[in-house]
Amino acid sequence: MPVTVLLVDDEPLVRAGLRAVLEAQPDIEVVGEAADGAAVVPLVRRLRPDVVAMDVRMPLMDGIEATRVVLRTIDSPPKILVVTTFENDEYVYEALRAGADGFLLKRARPTEIVNAVRLVAEGESLLFPAAVRALAAEYGSNKARAALDRAALTEREEAVLRLMARGLSNAEIAGKLVVGSETVKTHVSAVLAKLGARDRTQAVIAAYESGFVSPS
Numbered sequence: 001m002p003v004t005v006l007l008v009d010d011e012p013l014v015r016a017g018l019r020a021v022l023e024a025q026p027d028i029e030v031v032g033e034a035a036d037g038a039a040v041v042p043l044v045r046r047l048r049p050d051v052v053a054m055d056v057r058m059p060l061m062d063g064i065e066a067t068r069v070v071l072r073t074i075d076s077p078p079k080i081l082v083v084t085t086f087e088n089d090e091y092v093y094e095a096l097r098a099g100a101d102g103f104l105l106k107r108a109r110p111t112e113i114v115n116a117v118r119l120v121a122e123g124e125s126l127l128f129p130a131a132v133r134a135l136a137a138e139y140g141s142n143k144a145r146a147a148l149d150r151a152a153l154t155e156r157e158e159a160v161l162r163l164m165a166r167g168l169s170n171a172e173i174a175g176k177l178v179v180g181s182e183t184v185k186t187h188v189s190a191v192l193a194k195l196g197a198r199d200r201t202q203a204v205i206a207a208y209e210s211g212f213v214s215p216s
Contacts, residue, residue, distance in 0.1 A: 002029040003121040009055040037066030056091040093135040133215035136208030144209040151194040160187040
């Protein structure tokens with residue numbers, strides 16, 4: 001089955017460009033478009049896309065609030081890929097904190113766009129660019145550090161979280177730690193559960209905000 005995608009952006013040319021890039025792939029299908037975040041929930045309910053490629057800044061409902069609404073109101077919600085013009089935009093970071101699964105620049109090359117959709121659909125978040133990692137560190141707090149301390153991660157779980165924060169996939173983590181992919185999946189699940197994180201992206205945000213990993 002192809003990965004199905006809903007495009008949400010207030011610029012028709014951006015939607016057209018993304019559609020052209022994605023529909024050139026045999027394993028990806030664009031099932032719908034929206035010009036504002038306010039239209040996302042009914043379209044998600046009707047089309048059930050695997051991935052929503054969501055602009056951050058839109059006139060009626062921005063991508064941050066649309067992300068929150070989708071995750072709050074939709075059972076088995078789609079993955080949300082934030083698409084934006086500026087990598088150091090605090091809106092991007094807020095969207096990730098709200099529950100978005102990955103990040104993509106509008107100026108990305110076609111191969112990067114395609115890979116981003118595939119990675120997010122598979123549940124393996126993207127590597128945040130340096131500017132977004134720096135923003136995460138700026139949001140650091142004693143509360144975040146205390147929450148990570150309470151999680152009481154094992155030494156191996158800490159190693160997995162560090163590699164997740166570098167953007168490595170399960171297969172790449174397995175190679176680094178010289179263990180099987182199923183073992184990595186078990187460790188990732190344990191990290192998410194202990195941190196109370198919905199997905200890898202939220203776990204990585206917690207790692208940066210707590211100071212467990214640094215943006216450099």
